[in-house]
Structures are given as structure tokens and as C-alpha cells.
Amino acid sequence: MMNSTNLLTIEGLSTEFRSSHKQWFPVVNRIDLQVTVGETLAVVGESGCGKSMLAHSILRLLPRRIARNAGGRVLLEGRDLLALSEDEMRGVRGKDISMIFQEPMTSLNPLMTVGQQIAESILEHEHCSVQVAARRTLDLMELVGIPEPRARFHQYPHHLSGGMRQRIVIAIALACRPKVLIADEPTTALDVTIQAQVLELIDKLKRELGMGVILITHDLGVVAEWAQRIMVMYAGRKVEEADAETFFTSPRHPYSRALLASVPRPNDVMNGVVKPLAEITGTVPPLDRLGGGCAFADRCTMGTDACRSNSPAFRLLTPSSGVACIHAGN
Amino acid sequence: MTLPMKPQPLLGVDRLVKYHATPAGTVRAVDKVSFEVMPGETLGLVGESGCGKSTLGRTIVRLHEPDDGSILFQSNDISHLSRKALRPVRRHLQMVFQDPFASLNPRRTIRQILTEPFSVHGVGSRREQIDRVNELVSRVGLHSDHASRYPHELSGGQRQRIAIARAIALEPSLVVCDEPVSALDVSIQAQIINLLRRLQEESGAAYLFISHDLSVVGYLADRIAVMYLGEIVEIAPKRALWTEPLHPYTQALFSAIAEPLPPSVPRRKRSTLTGDLPSPMHPPSGCRFHTRCPFAMPKCREVAPALTEVQAGTIDARRVACHLYSDTPEATAQPSLLSGLALPAT
Numbered sequence: 001m002m003n004s005t006n007l008l009t010i011e012g013l014s015t016e017f018r019s020s021h022k023q024w025f026p027v028v029n030r031i032d033l034q035v036t037v038g039e040t041l042a043v044v045g046e047s048g049c050g051k052s053m054l055a056h057s058i059l060r061l062l063p064r065r066i067a068r069n070a071g072g073r074v075l076l077e078g079r080d081l082l083a084l085s086e087d088e089m090r091g092v093r094g095k096d097i098s099m100i101f102q103e104p105m106t107s108l109n110p111l112m113t114v115g116q117q118i119a120e121s122i123l124e125h126e127h128c129s130v131q132v133a134a135r136r137t138l139d140l141m142e143l144v145g146i147p148e149p150r151a152r153f154h155q156y157p158h159h160l161s162g163g164m165r166q167r168i169v170i171a172i173a174l175a176c177r178p179k180v181l182i183a184d185e186p187t188t189a190l191d192v193t194i195q196a197q198v199l200e201l202i203d204k205l206k207r208e209l210g211m212g213v214i215l216i217t218h219d220l221g222v223v224a225e226w227a228q229r230i231m232v233m234y235a236g237r238k239v240e241e242a243d244a245e246t247f248f249t250s251p252r253h254p255y256s257r258a259l260l261a262s263v264p265r266p267n268d269v270m271n272g273v274v275k276p277l278a279e280i281t282g283t284v285p286p287l288d289r290l291g292g293g294c295a296f297a298d299r300c301t302m303g304t305d306a307c308r309s310n311s312p313a314f315r316l317l318t319p320s321s322g323v324a325c326i327h328a329g330n
Numbered sequence: 331m332t333l334p335m336k337p338q339p340l341l342g343v344d345r346l347v348k349y350h351a352t353p354a355g356t357v358r359a360v361d362k363v364s365f366e367v368m369p370g371e372t373l374g375l376v377g378e379s380g381c382g383k384s385t386l387g388r389t390i391v392r393l394h395e396p397d398d399g400s401i402l403f404q405s406n407d408i409s410h411l412s413r414k415a416l417r418p419v420r421r422h423l424q425m426v427f428q429d430p431f432a433s434l435n436p437r438r439t440i441r442q443i444l445t446e447p448f449s450v451h452g453v454g455s456r457r458e459q460i461d462r463v464n465e466l467v468s469r470v471g472l473h474s475d476h477a478s479r480y481p482h483e484l485s486g487g488q489r490q491r492i493a494i495a496r497a498i499a500l501e502p503s504l505v506v507c508d509e510p511v512s513a514l515d516v517s518i519q520a521q522i523i524n525l526l527r528r529l530q531e532e533s534g535a536a537y538l539f540i541s542h543d544l545s546v547v548g549y550l551a552d553r554i555a556v557m558y559l560g561e562i563v564e565i566a567p568k569r570a571l572w573t574e575p576l577h578p579y580t581q582a583l584f585s586a587i588a589e590p591l592p593p594s595v596p597r598r599k600r601s602t603l604t605g606d607l608p609s610p611m612h613p614p615s616g617c618r619f620h621t622r623c624p625f626a627m628p629k630c631r632e633v634a635p636a637l638t639e640v641q642a643g644t645i646d647a648r649r650v651a652c653h654l655y656s657d658t659p660e661a662t663a664q665p666s667l668l669s670g671l672a673l674p675a676t
Contacts, residue, residue, distance in 0.1 A: 221588030262520035264549035280517035
């Protein structure tokens with residue numbers, strides 16, 4: 001899966017959390033991934049699978065009191081971010097790698113106008129005059145589709161709708177033309193018609209600016225429409241990775257299959273087919289109490305004693321797809 | 331002309347109005363909404379946040395006082411009944427909320443929570459109540475051990491099972507479900523959706539199923555009503571709405587559904603809406619959708635279209651509130667008019 005246009009290469013990244021009993025346990029477990037220019041990689045899984053922890057680990061945003069790195073490398077165009085000082089890292093965040101969070105209201109400052117907030121992120125990373133920053137802010141607001149940017153510049157976040165706020169967050173994230181954009185459930189808090197607008201915008205900007213995008217979501221429909229490659233996480237591990245076509249035609253991991261079978265299909269509705277949805281029994285196991293075997297074994301229809309005794313290694317099935325399951329691929 | 335006996339609707343909502351007074355002005359959450367729910371059917375109610383769908387659901391079960399209009403439940407007007415007079419009605423009219431943690435008393439055990447409906451309505455002896463609670467717990471797929479626990483000791487999915495068990499305890503004829511699976515993970519969503527379907531098959535209860543998730547509503551509902559800024563813009567049998575949505579807002583809403591299919595499978599053409607939802611405090615004049623409608627005509631700015639029946643007599647018969655379909659003197663639009671229109675979503 002190596003490629004000359006790789007922007008971000010992550011090798012064996014592990015992050016541990018400290019439990020209330022002062023024990024360290026993994027929340028991100030030996031993750032490998034690549035993001036190339038112009039590509040959207042979707043990271044998929046249910047709550048508690050570690051997908052947000054992965055994003056926070058890449059940007060080193062986890063509090064040191066309760067979280068620590070437990071190995072691996074995060075290479076941005078060859079430079080290992082884990083080896084940088086905190087000062088150097090601050091120069092990377094928002095400049096080389098930006099992140100958009102789920103709830104736009106909590107990531108904006110309620111006491112600053114939206115224009116000030118966009119300009120601030122330009123001034124933070126680039127040596128330019130306030131006038132230049134203000135002009136670029138207006139350009140950015142136009143780029144992300146905010147009507148009447150001059151009037152909106154002086155408004156506060158609470159004056160704007162949810163969709164407009166998320167556009168401001170995107171404008172801030174794009175202010176310094178980052179190489180990689182991490183979007184953590186960027187549209188979950190938005191309505192469907194606005195969701196489509198925002199995802200279209202991210203996709204358009206990705207192509208225009210030549211970024212790589214990591215799209216973190218639980219919504220498989222969104223993944224199918226906007227991602228080129230998919231990585232499925234379960235209990236902190238990568239359990240499957242494939243290109244979108246392969247993933248949606250022949251998912252290999254039992255968890256991926258179960259996820260896909262558990263969502264109602266619009267097509268079936270139109271054709272009058274209504275059969276019971278596939279259920280995944282049980283819930284995601286607590287990460288501080290994982291045993292040695294496959295974390296999905298107890299919920300898996302194919303679970304055997306072999307699954308419970310050894311954690312399956314991730315192995316490639318084709319040059320561009322792989323799975324961590326001893327039953328898959330046979 | 332003699333008509334066959336029409337079955338009596340279970341719920342008849344007629345020009346129902348509910349405004350919320352806020353410091354910033356009056357929110358017209360529900361504005362002259364009319365529809366019916368037949369016994370045993372599932373009516374899906376969809377729309378974006380702020381369209382008034384939750385207020386409508388809560389007004390129907392009388393958690394809000396209606397400002398105008400009427401609610402006919404089992405042929406009785408319940409819109410202005412006193413709390414006391416409502417009590418016997420509530421046995422038959424129940425509600426399930428989005429957040430099962432907020433709707434279950436944290437200081438009571440599951441057994442106490444589930445015994446309450448029986449004791450409030452004086453159903454059964456102490457002994458019988460215990461049996462009924464055990465039966466309920468197993469009907470919603472939980473173990474009898476769960477009955478002695480507190481809500482915080484259960485997972486989100488298990489708590490929603492308890493909220494559903496409480497709602498169906500007295501075998502209501504209508505359950506208003508307000509976003510019952512929105513707070514749950516996909517794998518748990520499937521469990522709850524299957525449970526709701528199974529319980530409906532067993533009990534024959536009707537559901538008013540409120541959700542912003544069109545795939546879930548499409549899966550569960552028999553008919554679907556679409557709300558926009560406090561009004562119903564289209565109400566139709568599920569398949570008719572999915573295969574040929576008529577109202578431009580319905581078209582946009584359905585074309586925005588992201589389907590989990592391989593990228594090589596062709597998708598519906600997306601008709602992306604421009605702009606945002608206008609404020610429900612100052613809804614636009616005429617048709618409330620005209621500010622975002624790709625087909626808006628001068629008339630749409632001035633005259634509010636009525637919800638009228640179109641394609642009458644066909645299996646796709648439905649009601650829609652749009653001037654594109656109500657130009658003819660009779661309320662029923664001609665098929666020729668329909669076929670002449672360029673509908674982007676079909």
C-alpha cells in the first residue's frame with residue numbers, strides 16, 4: 001500500500017489510557033494507515049471503537065495525565081510527528097494537519113466574531129499583516145460558501161445556523177492550506193440536506209487544494225458516497241481495510257458484514273422488501289477489560305475457541321485490502 | 331355514489347396549532363396540521379430539526395397544551411381534557427422518547443419503573459403485577475435479573491428496551507415514538523427497530539414514528555408525513571413517496587439520503603438545497619419553502635398552498651401542499667400536468 005504520493009503514513013501507532021485502577025490499557029492498538037494526495041480515507045466503527053482516539057493521537061491532543069503514546073510513528077511527508085517538541089507540534093496543528101470536530105458550537109469561541117476567529121488562525125501560522133489576514137478571511141468565507149461574507153465577518157457564532165457554523169469551522173481548518181484534514185463526524189450534528197452540502201464542500205476543497213482527508217464516521221452511507229478507502233476499527237484495532245468498491249461489494253470481516261447488514265436499505269424499501277435487520281448481539285467490550293483473543297469473538301457468529309485464545313493479526317488479502325480475522329478469506 | 335364503509339381512524343388531528351412563546355418571539359412550531367392514524371398502522375413523521383415534529387408528537391399525547399385545533403383519539407376529543415379526565419386515555423396513548431436515560435427515574439429499579447403503569451391504573455393484584463412485569467422484561471428481550479437493577483446499570487440499548495416495555499405495559503393502541511433509536515449505535519439500532527416491529531405484530535398497536543432518519547422511517551412506516559417549518563407538506567404511502575416524491579422539499583430530502591452501496595452503483599440525482607432553514611419565528615410568506623425551492627413561482631411567494639389530494643384513485647394517491655400540483659380548478663391534478671414536469675429526483 002506504499003505510494004509515492006503518500007502524505008501521511010502511520011506505522012504501528014499505539015496509545016494507552018490509564019484506568020481508575022492505575023493500569024495502562026490500549027485504546028489505539030498498533031494501527032497502520034496511509035493517506036495519499038486527493039484521497040479520503042474513512043475510519044468507521046461504533047462508539048468506543050477508538051476512531052476519535054486515533055485522530056487525537058495523530059495530532060497529539062490527548063491529555064498526558066491519562067494518556068500516553070505506546071509506540072509507533074506518525075510520518076507527515078517523512079517527518080515523525082511523535083518526535084517533535086510540543087512547540088514544534090503547535091506549528092503543525094492547524095497548519096499541516098487540521099481537524100474538524102463534530103459539534104461546531106463547542107469548537108468556536110462564543111466571544112469572538114467568526115471573522116476574527118478565521119483571521120486568528122491565519123495570523124497564528126503565517127507572517128502577514130492584519131489587513132492581509134482579513135482579506136484572506138473573506139476569501140475563505142466565500143470559498144466555503146458563506147453568503148455575504150462581509151456582513152457575516154462581524155457576527156458571533158450564535159448568530160449563525162448549525163450548517164453555517166460548520167462552514168466557519170471548515171474555513172478555520174483550511175485557513176493555512178493544510179496537507180491533511182481530519183474530519184471527526186463533521187456532519188453528525190447536521191440535518192440531511194445540510195449534511196450533503198457540507199460533505200460536498202469538503203470533497204470539492206479536497207480536490208482543489210490537493211489535500212488528503214481522514215473522515216471519521218459511523219455512517220456507512222456517508223462513507224459509500226465520499227470515501228475512496230475504508231478502515232474499520234473495533235476495540236482499538238484495525239480489523240479491515242479496503243477500497244470502497246471492494247468493501248461494499250464483499251466485506252470480509254464478520255464485524256464489517258454485520259454492520260452493513262444492520263442498517264435499513266433504502267433500495268429494499270423501494271422494492272417492497274422488508275426483512276428483519278441483522279442484529280449484532282451484545283455491546284462493544286470495555287477496552288480496559290479485553291482478554292487476549294479477538295475482541296469481537298463473543299459477538300461474532302463465527303467465533304471459535306481459536307478466536308478467543310489468540311488475537312488475529314492483520315493480513316493482506318490483496319495489495320490494497322486486508323483483514324484481521326482467522327476465518328476471512330477462505 | 332355509495333362508498334364502502336371507511337374504517338374509523340384511531341387518531342384524527344385537525345388543524346392543530348402549537349406556538350411556543352420565547353423571549354425572542356413566538357415560534358410557530360405546529361401550524362394548522364391535520365392528519366390521521368389508522369388502527370395498527372405506522373405513520374412515519376420526518377423533517378429536519380426545528381420543523382416541529384417533536385412538538386407535534388408531544389402535543390398529541392398532551393404533554394403540551396394545544397393552542398387551537400382538535401385531537402380526536404378513539405373518536406373522543408382529547409384536546410382539552412383535564413389531567414384527571416386524561417388519565418384513562420393515557421392507558422391507550424403512550425410515548426417513547428429519544429433519550430432513555432432522561433426518561434427513566436434514576437432512583438427506581440427497573441421493577442419499580444415497570445410496576446408503576448399497573449399501579450397507577452389499578453390493573454391486577456400485587457401478585458399479577460409481578461408476573462406481568464417479569465413477562466414484560468422478557469418480551470423486550472431482557473433477562474429477569476435486569477429487573478432488580480437501576481437504569482444507570484444498563485446500557486443505552488437496554489434502557490431503551492425498558493422505556494419501550496413501560497410504554498407497552500398496558501397494551502396501548504397508539505405509541506408515539508420520538509426518535510427512539512437516534513441516540514443508539516447502529517448495531518443496537520437494529521435490535522430496537524426489530525423489537526418495535528415484533529411488538530407491533532404481537533399487539534397490533536399503531537405507531538406514530540418521529541425521526542430525522544429517512545432510512546429508518548422508510549423501513550418501519552406504512553405511510554410517511556413530511557414536515558417543513560411547522561406544516562405537513564406531503565403525506566403519502568411509503569412506496570409512493572420513495573419512488574416518486576412530489577413536493578420539491580420531499581425530493582430534496584430523499585435525494586440527500588446517503589446509501590451504503592458500492593460506489594459503482596448509480597445513485598439518485600442529488601437535488602441540493604441552497605440556504606438554511608428560515609426561522610420558525612418568522613416563516614416566509616406564501617409557501618414556506620419558496621425561499622429554498624428550485625421551482626418557486628411568483629405565486630408561491632404570496633399564496634400558501636393547501637394540502638390537497640393528488641393522483642386520486644391510483645395506488646400512489648397522496649396529499650401534497652404545492653402549487654406545482656394544485657393549478658387545476660379541482661383539487662386533483664391531472665396526470666398530464668404531472669408528466670409534463672421535470673422532476674429532478676426521479
